[in-house]
Amino acid sequence: MLRYVREDDAEGLRRYYGREDVTRHLLDGPWDAEHAVDQARYRSGRKHITQAGFATVLVAELADGAEAGRLVGDISLWAVDDSLSHGEASWVMDPELGGQGYATEMARAVLDLGFRHYGMHRIQAQVESRNQASARLCERLGMQQEAHLRRNWLIKGEWTDTLVYGLLAEEFAAGET
Ligand SMILES: CC(C)(COP(=O)(O)OP(=O)(O)OC[C@H]1O[C@@H](n2cnc3c(N)ncnc32)[C@H](O)[C@@H]1OP(=O)(O)O)[C@@H](O)C(=O)NCCC(=O)NCCS
Numbered sequence: 001m002l003r004y005v006r007e008d009d010a011e012g013l014r015r016y017y018g019r020e021d022v023t024r025h026l027l028d029g030p031w032d033a034e035h036a037v038d039q040a041r042y043r044s045g046r047k048h049i050t051q052a053g054f055a056t057v058l059v060a061e062l063a064d065g066a067e068a069g070r071l072v073g074d075i076s077l078w079a080v081d082d083s084l085s086h087g088e089a090s091w092v093m094d095p096e097l098g099g100q101g102y103a104t105e106m107a108r109a110v111l112d113l114g115f116r117h118y119g120m121h122r123i124q125a126q127v128e129s130r131n132q133a134s135a136r137l138c139e140r141l142g143m144q145q146e147a148h149l150r151r152n153w154l155i156k157g158e159w160t161d162t163l164v165y166g167l168l169a170e171e172f173a174a175g176e177t
Contacts, residue, residue, distance in 0.1 A: 001063040002058045002075075002109055002110075003061065004047055004056075005044045005057050005058070005074070006040070007037075007041050007044050009040045009043075009044070009071065010036040010037045010039070010041075011036065012059070013031070013036050013039060013074065014031050014032075014033060015071065016073070016096075017030065017031040017036065017039075017092070018036070019095070021095065022092060022093075022095060025127075025128035025134070025155065025160075026092070026155070043057040043074075046076070049077070049079050049084060049087075049118055051079065051082065052080065052081050052082045053078060053079065054078060054079060055076045055078035056076070056078075057075075057076045058075055058076075059072075059073070060073050060074065060102060070097075071094065072097050072102045073091060073092055073093035073094055073102065073103060073106060074091070074092055075089060075090070075092075075106050075107060076089065076090050077089045077110050077118075079118075079120075084118065084120070085120050085121045085122070086120065086121065086122050086123075087118065087123040088126070089114070089124075089125050090125065091103055091106065091107055091134070091137070103137055104137060104140050108141065111141065111172055112172075115169045115172050115173070121169045122166055122167070122168055123166070123167050124164055124165060125143060125164075125165045125166075126153075126162050126165075127162065127163045127165065128155065128163075129163050130160075135163055138163075138165035139165075141167065142167060142171060142172065143166060143167040144166060145163055145164070145165050146164050146165065147162075147163070148161060148162075
């Protein structure tokens, strides 16, 4: 189940953002407890896309079973420019629950939100070039690799390459039918 972030999600987010293997390809992390509290508070205020740079930030939680309510991962969608029709998405999963298609399920739902609710015409994802799991996710979603940018992001002191994946509204609609 996807829902908005709450301030009391700090511990649930830290469970996976506290891991080095999860944050290896991300700009920051691993998180400590204080950073998790700050992030949960900040993200709980990110609900609507009303201007460039503004995001909707959602967490996915297990909806039923013995671990109902456990956070599976989180996903953000924001507007790249003031037209609000060009979006970008970013996702992170708890690896203990990885490899079962949950990230694919939450990303499809957020692409649907971007294209159908916000009326976006293009949604992109930027992936550190060695992040094979994220690149495979883009491909499962029907996104096309459009660019390979060289040494354009400074991640934890290292200049890294970025793969840019994109999906157009008509491609998403065709894949849904
Ligand atoms: C990127 C990330 C979210 C992908 O997570 P994931 O667990 O591979 O993705 P899913 O939950 O969709 O699971 C897909 C995998 O499960 C398999 N799978 C099993 N059942 C499935 C199902 N019903 N539907 C889809 N895939 C399924 C797929 O084959 C795939 O495995 P493969 O990649 O080895 O082929 C995760 O690796 C992550 O959080 N990484 C750290 C943070 C990060 O780098 N984020 C990206 C920033 S750009």
